[in-house]
Amino acid sequence: MNSKQIKYTVGQLSKLSNVSVRTLHFYDEKNLLKAKRDNNGYRFYSAYDAALLQQIIIYREMDMSLTDIAATINAGNFDLISALQKQRRLLIERRKTTNVMIKRIEVSIMMAKGEENFDVILKGLPQAKVDEWKSEIKHGENGEEVFEAYGKISNDEIHDYKHDADEWTQRYMEVTHLPVDDERVQAFMKEAYIMLNSMLYKTMDDFKGANYEFLKMTNTEGRKDTVVVDIYETYQKGMAKHYFDAMDYFAENSLKDNEENYIHLT
Template sequence: MQMKVKEVAELVGISVRTLHHYDDIGLLKPDTTESGYRIYSQKDLESLQQILFFKQLGFPLKKIKAIINSPSFDREEAFQIQRKMLLEERARLDHMIATIDKTIQHMKGAIYMSDLEKFEGFDFSKNPYEQEARERWGDEAVDESNNKINKMSNDEQKALGEEFDQIYRDLAAIRHQAPDSDEAQAGIKVWYDYLNKIGNYSLEAFKGLGQMYVDDERFTKNIDKYGDGLAEFMRDAMAVYADRNNFD
């Protein structure tokens, strides 16, 4: 049975624009009629299911394309790997839900909860964007960042996390200003300095990172939690900062 692009979009719950994008980048290319309409086969739907599992697990589209187009790609093996990863994610989420439940009971005075128990389930040792960073800017920069963080004490890492959160809140408060304004540039400099405390970001890498905030919907979703439009504001402000300070 063949389906048109709108029918597939409605069946899966994604936009027609997303399917067009997958076609444009060669990730999922259906057949087309003489009139130019995209027609999806059962095999295309199977491929789309696999793509969306990878995407749900945080794989970038470029990586997904490389995986499914590999001559050694095996669908069943991929499903087994995806299942294992989803089970691990479920276990992590269950742990965090349990921590929330205990926290609520602690707030009501029903149980006592130690400070250590309040942070059970959080795992900052895995960075879902690390592989993408390695591909874009090389192993050395990422390894340097990881080494710096790993050498910090728990208190130092906690302080670093609080500083991260505050920077985003401060930037969200000024996101409606022009990206090239003095206040916006002062705020984005704080972000640049913060990143270089834990890594070694060139101005070019800093500008590229800002672009990824908008190109990668995972980044956009997380950043815009602090304020709608923050990701775009940061991208523009980071680009201005990089261009103004690049004296090469």
């Protein structure tokens, strides 16, 4: 059966087009989309009518009045195929624009959630400091990426991480007076390394684990990051330098040439 022979009842066309039967009857009354009659007097629509209905739907979504739509499709030079092709091109362009807008909204949602997670992580520290750090991150070169990354962590995960980080920090502050090569300090660095890997797996796409080069780079950047340093220093004076020195020692003496025995611990 070719397309010219296809027939739709009012109910079938209603389901196919997601247009109510009442609306189809209204379009019929307004001579916008006239139903045909078979030999038994039953209403039906052709495949052409179904295509024409799609064009009417598009015009309605463009806020065209029924009068203008009727004048357009009933004009002697109206070409349904050309009209549909044109609308298809316009809709594809609109879809591209819509997708970009959706992506921006998704990023904004993720960033807002990231800020909330950032607040959770630093809960207990002076709020004025937290607000200052957030402002500094926002105005930084990678501010959007930072909060977007934090936004990927679920509510349960961020509270679990907060608990583990607080517990680790309290214990670590008791050994910061020791040399960074002390085995007790290095045990803390191993714990910190595992937590770092866990966090990055949640926040970085295609993250394969913090190898030696990655950890060294992270430490170098951390030393220069005024927010990161200030967070450590807010917990305890001198903590930032001790931590990065100790983590560098861990990288050089435990992780280097032995990555396979550490990365899998995540």
